[in-house]
Amino acid sequence: MDRIFTAVSTRIAAAAGKPLTFMVAMVAIVIWGITGPIFGYSDTWQLVVNTATTIVTFLMVFLIQNSQNRDAAAMQAKLDELIRALEAARGEFIGIEHLTDLEIESIRAALEDEARELSGKDGTADDSVGALLKRR
Structure with a gap:
């Protein structure tokens, strides 16, 4: 389960940061805006975009946090290895992130x-x- 989540979250987080993803989201919002007069700016029309953006935001928070946690842990492990490998470095600094x-x-x-x-x-x-x- 961990490997699947990591693979999926890494791909989604990488895709979310691409210009194409931004453009797709922008086009979706423009289309939604254009359809306003067609649907009479109804409550349902407004609810569609509110619900969609809330769901996407909610899920992206977890994916981005997972990606940042993994990146930070990997960076910390690399720094700890450098401290361990350098004779002049002070080993007491390993693990201070805790x-x-x-x-x-x-x-x-x-x-x-x-x-x-x-x-x-x-x-x-x-x-x-x-x-x-x-x-x-």
């Missing part, structure tokens, strides 16, 4: 402080980005 937001923020702040101390600079990445933007 910590709370507060714990991760504290680690990030400590790393920024450490980088600032090692570089001997008081600036942050924000300062660097700001300086780069001013050059333009």
